[in-house]
Amino acid sequence: MKGPVTCRRRGPIRGSFEVPGDKSVSHRSLLFAALAVGETRVRGLLRAEDVHSTWKAVERLGARLREEGDLVVVTPPARLGEPDDVIDCGNSGTSLRLLAGVLAGVPGLSVLTGDASLRRRPVKRVVEPLRRMGGILEARDGDRLPPLVIRGQRLRGTRHVLAVASAQVKSAILLAGLSADGETVVEEPALSRDHTERMLRRMGADISVDGLRVTIRPSGLRGGEVDVPGDISSAAFFLCAAAGLPGSEVTALGLGTNPTRTGLLDVLRAMGADVEVVNERESAGEPRADVTVRGSGLEAVTIEGAMVPRLIDELPVLMVLATQAEGRTVIRDAKELRVKESDRLLVMGEALAAAGARIELFDDGCAITGPTPLRGTSVRTRMDHRVAMSMAVAQLFAAGHEVVLDDVACVDTSFPSFFPILDRLSEGA
Numbered sequence: 316m317k318g319p320v321t322c323r324r325r326g327p328i329r330g331s332f333e334v335p336g337d338k339s340v341s342h343r344s345l346l347f348a349a350l351a352v353g354e355t356r357v358r359g360l361l362r363a364e365d366v367h368s369t370w371k372a373v374e375r376l377g378a379r380l381r382e383e384g385d386l387v388v389v390t391p392p393a394r395l396g397e398p399d400d401v402i403d404c405g406n407s408g409t410s411l412r413l414l415a416g417v418l419a420g421v422p423g424l425s426v427l428t429g430d431a432s433l434r435r436r437p438v439k440r441v442v443e444p445l446r447r448m449g450g451i452l453e454a455r456d457g458d459r460l461p462p463l464v465i466r467g468q469r470l471r472g473t474r475h476v477l478a479v480a481s482a483q484v485k486s487a488i489l490l491a492g493l494s495a496d497g498e499t500v501v502e503e504p505a506l507s508r509d510h511t512e513r514m515l516r517r518m519g520a521d522i523s524v525d526g527l528r529v530t531i532r533p534s535g536l537r538g539g540e541v542d543v544p545g546d547i548s549s550a551a552f553f554l555c556a557a558a559g560l561p562g563s564e565v566t567a568l569g570l571g572t573n574p575t576r577t578g579l580l581d582v583l584r585a586m587g588a589d590v591e592v593v594n595e596r597e598s599a600g601e602p603r604a605d606v607t608v609r610g611s612g613l614e615a616v617t618i619e620g621a622m623v624p625r626l627i628d629e630l631p632v633l634m635v636l637a638t639q640a641e642g643r644t645v646i647r648d649a650k651e652l653r654v655k656e657s658d659r660l661l662v663m664g665e666a667l668a669a670a671g672a673r674i675e676l677f678d679d680g681c682a683i684t685g686p687t688p689l690r691g692t693s694v695r696t697r698m699d700h701r702v703a704m705s706m707a708v709a710q711l712f713a714a715g716h717e718v719v720l721d722d723v724a725c726v727d728t729s730f731p732s733f734f735p736i737l738d739r740l741s742e743g744a
Contacts (some may be wrong), residue, residue, distance in 0.1 A: 328434055331565070331568055346369055349376055355538040361543065369409070376395055405433065435676075440479075478649065481624075485529065517601075557609065558583050564607065578622050578623075590606070591609075637683040667709065672687055695721050
């Protein structure tokens with residue numbers, strides 16, 4: 316879907332749905348498979364633009380990918396070598412940062428770039444730890460912004476203490492550590508998503524986790540089976556909409572419930588939403604379940620500290636939901652939102668204020684006082700998929716008024732079926 320879209324749906328929303336495969340797991344399944352020995356068969360891969368960027372990148376590294384029904388089969392190259400051209404990561408920061416960790420240890424010259432949005436996103440926090448391992452990396456604007464030029468060579472294991480919990484930075488370091496001399500240790504101030512650790516362990520890496528410390532030693536990976544769970548960050552839009560709309564009831568089927576990603580469910584419960592988790596099981600090292608949320612009266616909460624890395628991508632739609640909660644919801648320690656596809660704090664703050672929300676922005680978060688009936692507005696999405704989808708949800712709280720999104724092509728980067736699912740759930744009410 317391209318161009319402007321006018322949202323004019325009404326709640327409540329009801330029904331069951333399946334969201335596409337988890338974006339984080341999808342990226343990793345393709346990239347790790349390219350590093351392994353033997354084929355990897357991936358089921359449930361997210362078919363969206365960001366993951367397609369990783370698909371194209373691993374092909375550039377010599378991997379062969381083919382589709383067999385709902386499976387994607389990855390055959391790795393005999394050995395990784397210098398790519399024969401620049402690798403375009405599109406809008407995918409995950410692709411660029413994880414590839415940096417891999418290519419820092421691959422002999423030869425590699426160049427990673429992306430679209431205009433990605434070229435404004437910071438890479439210094441990946442460049443600096445890889446340099447401490449002996450990597451040779453250069454970026455523009457004082458090593459702050461892509462394109463990223465990497466001259467791969469033998470790396471050495473090093474201990475890293477991260478100032479900010481970041482799964483992408485942690486993963487880049489761990490991937491570099493796979494081929495480095497000696498032990499590589501990463502320590503975080505809080506627990507970020509652990510899909511990398513789980514998948515590397517299943518694929519045979521010599522990796523151990525002790526609280527907030529992850530240690531990896533030089534080791535190889537072996538191919539196998541990966542079953543990608545439903546993406547909780549995608550389901551969040553419908554779960555939050557249901558929580559704030561009385562009479563709503565939605566069920567997300569086969570949803571990934573990795574505990575490093577379920578901060579959203581904890582916050583919804585704390586706000587007073589009716590949340591039910593059933594049919595819990597595990598597949599390919601990742602827990603999943605069916606999650607039902609029913610609408611109810613909501614109370615304000617505070618979201619800060621160790622909770623933030625567990626729901627960083629869900630914060631924009633939680634900002635929308637906070638407008639419907641009784642009291643003052645406070646979000647702190649979320650400065651990471653300022654360096655996503657857009658400055659999400661600023662863009663969401665402007666959009667919600669224009670819709671009538673009572674919102675105060677801080678450097679690292681915001682405060683939202685509710686409940687507040689929202690009104691129609693026009694939104695500049697700034698080509699940020701989570702802004703576009705969050706404000707489509709906001710329209711459901713706008714008492715039938717229209718919300719006009721100036722461009723929703725960005726939604727295809729993570730969730731091409733978002734609008735069809737939203738239509739079906741609102742029509743089924």
